[in-house]
Amino acid sequence: MSVVFQRPYQFVPPDRNPLWPWLIQRLRIVDRYLKRKDGVVGYECRNLDRVRQSAQRGDGILWAPNHCRYADPLVLGWPSRELGIHVHAMASWHLFNEGAFDRFAIRKMGGFSIHREGTDRQALESAIDILVDTKRPLVLFPEGTTSRTNDLIIPLLDGVSFIARTAARRRAKSGSGDVMIFPVGIKYLCIDKIDDWAKDQLSRLERSFGWKHPPENSIPKRTIRLSETILALHEIRCFGESSSGDTSQRRAVLIQHLLSHCESVLQIQPSDRDVASGDLHTWQRSVLDRVRQIRSAVASKYFAEHYPSPPCSKLVACVDDADLAQEQLSTPDDYLGKDVVTDTRIVESIQLMQESLFGKSDASLPLKAVVEFGEPIPVPSERAPRGEEDPLMGQLRERLTNLVGKLSHEARKWSD
Known part of the structure; x- marks a missing residue:
């Protein structure tokens, strides 16, 4: 459930004390957690010198990674360790409500909350301040x-552009230096062959539908x-x-139905866009x-x-329907396809189905995370142009897409 019903939103500020992230890194808690919960047992970091050079210049540094797995924020603890720095990261409010331990750990590692369901000026100001004072990189x-x-x-x-441009404007005004955005590609690779794991997981899914x-x-x-x-x-x-x-057309029709029905129930002005x-x-x-x-x-x-408790069933x-629409968009x-299928794509597809049906996926397959930093993008201090695509976001999208596309070729091509 992506919306938190337990209590109204309350901003969780970043904890700036370096002792806790130092201790967590020292004890390798992230490594053990990633292995147990997500099956990520190894890593490789690339182009860290780009970040070092930027930090030595005193730049405000923003890491902008792709986000394909729940493990991504913790995986970024590895380049932080290699660089000998700590980071702050913006995290959705619902993650702070998964339990007392998660709330404690996320904050002590440098995370702070963002209210995705509304305007959160405190989160925006905290993110801008982190880039301005340059003590730690910011992860968005x-x-x-x-x-x-x-x-993909x-x-x-x-x-992202608003935060980066505002910080760049404030730094330029005080003569403090530049703000740089680093596209970061995260790629998960299967360490072993997946055949036995995939057959076992597929058989379990098939049996859940009564296919003997x-x-x-x-x-x-x-x-x-x-x-x-x-x-x-x-x-x-x-x-x-x-x-x-055509399944693509069927998914589009399903998504439109789910969203239109929710908009009708909530009395939201329906969209005139044809999905x-x-x-x-x-x-x-x-x-x-x-x-x-x-x-x-x-x-x-x-x-x-x-x-009201429990929350209204219609809400x-x-x-649930909005989450399902987003899930279908991720399929x-x-x-x-025959010419593009790899072992990692099969694993992702199986785990997505498991999350959809059972609420969690099987993490017994060992994975290696590759974290590659692209060329930094200087952030202009001018406001983004109105009525057209922000060129900064266009540049970030292009570089991040190219980086992820390059990393995708490192997975094993599937052959029967």
Whole structure:
């Protein structure tokens, strides 16, 4: 559940005491946690000299990584260790509500909260201040949410530009120096061959649908078949029957139905954008904007009604449907195509289905994280132009896309 119903939002500020992150790194707590919870057992950091040189110049440093797994923030603890520095990172408010330990650990590692369902001036000011005083790099995930697709980038949030440009303006005014954005590519690679793991996990998923005898198909075909089965089940719930034809079109229709229904329940002005046509990037951006608007409306209505307990079932259903729409957006139909399928894409697809059906994925397959820093982007102090794409975000998107695309070729190509 992405919207927090336990209590209204309260900003969690960054803890600037260096003792806790030093101790956590010293005891290798991050390493043990990543191995146990996410199966990430090794790492490789590349181009750290670029960050060192920028830090030596006294730049305000912003790391802008892709965000494909929940493990990403902790994985960035490894380049921090190699560089001998600590970082601050903006984290969604709901992560601070997963439990007392998570709340404590995220804050002590340098995390601070952002209210995704509303305007959070305290979070923005904290992020700007971190870039201005340059004591630690700031980590912002420009995609704003976990994409679950390691080889693709979803539309970026303009808030990254606002934070970076405002900090650059303040630094220029005081003569303090520059602000630099570092595109950071994170790629997870399978250490061992995945055949046995994939067959076992696929068999478990198939049995959950009552399929006693697994089909005699290749691993990619079994994975695609299960994904299409889950899509059909969602269609039956929403429309009373499953559809046929192009799965991309079917997902688009399902997403439109889910979002339109939520907008109707919440009395949000319906979007006039047709999700089944037009530019892919524009459509993805539209879907993500509508998901955020639904979550914001749910949070506003819930806390305006004096915290009913349990929360209204209609509000919970709207959050679930918005989350499902975003999940469907993270399921590209050509991801397992014959000419592009890799072992890591199969693993991602299986784990996404497990998260969707069971709430968590199997993390027994050992992974290695590659963290590569791209060429830094100088941040201009001028405000972004109105009525057109911010050239800073266009440059960041291009470099991050190229970096992730390059890393994608390091995965093993699948061959039956």
